[in-house]
Amino acid sequence: MPRVTADEIVQIEIKIDEEKCVGCGTCISVCPVNLLELKVVGKKKKSCAPDQSFCLKCHMCEFHCGYEAIKVYPPFEGQQPTDQAKVPMRHR
């Protein structure tokens, strides 16, 4: 079995900007592992990621957020979907 060195382990980090997040829930609906949830902050709902350990690093939440409120690190290195592809099928 190949060995993985400490340098090869990439820590994932999901950052949610509560100033930008409007609590629409889109990121929650597209996450394939149901990692995201809404929490109440004051009188508003905001997305949060209480346990990031099982994140697939797929960046779907980031691509679909219309408010640029959620970022997944390290950044996506491939080709990002077009604007049309970002819109979930049910909203087209």
Ligand code: SF4
């Ligand atoms: S899609 Fe963006 S604005 Fe909507 S809940 Fe998620 S982070 Fe907040």
Ligand code: SF4
């Ligand atoms: S990167 Fe993918 S698996 Fe991780 S929180 Fe976002 S949608 Fe879910």
